Amino acid sequence: MKAIETRLPGVLLLEPKVFGDARGFFLESWNRQTFAELGLNLDFVQDNHSRSSKGVLRGLHYQLNEPQGKLVRVLSGSVFDVAVDLRKSSPHFGQWxxxxxxxxxxxxxxxxxxxxxxxxxxxxxADFLYKTTAYYAPQWDRGVRWDDPAIGVEWQLDGAPTLSAKDQVLPLLKDAEVYP
Incomplete structure (x- = not known):
């Protein structure tokens, strides 16, 4: 497993070793020992799988008081995946x-x-799979607008995205509850 650091400390792009031949391929997407060697001593408690059609945009989501770490991957198709630092005390607050x-x-x-x-x-x-380090807690479910100009995510849009009713009314970062 190759870990590539991003400009946001803690967020990693991971490239597993893929063993392929004419029959297909094999890869190891999760191995506690391999991740521990990368400094990621993780205890996953939940797996989630979503399927979405072209143009769907989900997010930007997070969970207060019971925050989740997420290991995300795509099983079929492709997505543009985004992480935003929402820790008010971080020098990278609001960066993506x-x-x-x-x-x-x-x-x-x-x-x-x-x-x-x-x-x-x-x-x-796209079929999207993510492992989480905390259970889903709806009472702590929060989000920030996908198009907040203070964050400035450069989505790869071709027209208006398809959003859930929930995502259409998320607050701007300046009005959102965030981490200390």
């Missing part, structure tokens, strides 16, 4: 990174607790 994750490039991203997360589907559809 984004990468294409796809079934073809097999990349994963580690998004530690304290960050917002979102993705935009680039392909006709």
């Amino acid at each position: 990174v984004g990468y294409e994750l796809s079934a073809d490039n097999q990349r994963m991203m580690w998004i530690p607790p304290g960050f917002g997360h979102g993705f935009q589907v680039l392909s006709d559809s």
Whole structure:
């Protein structure tokens, strides 16, 4: 497993070793020992799988008081995946990174607790899998607008994105509850 540091400390782009031949491929997406060797001693408690069609944008989501770390990957299709630092005390507060994750490039991203997360589907559809370090707690579910100019995510849009009703009314960063 190759870990690539991003400009946001703690957020990692991960490239697993892929063993392929004419039959297909094999890769190890999670191995506690391998991740520990990368300095990621993680205890995952939940796996989530979503399928979305082209143009769907989900996010930017996070969970207060019971923050989740997320290991994300794409099983089919491709997405533009984004992490935003939402820790008020961080020198990187409000900054973002984004990468294409796809079934073809097999990349994963580690998004530690304290960050917002979102993705935009680039392909006709995408199956998105994420492991979390804390259970979903709806009472702490929060979000920030995907198009907040204070954050300035450079989404790869071709027209208006398809948003959930919840994502359409998320607050701007200046009005959002964030981490200390």
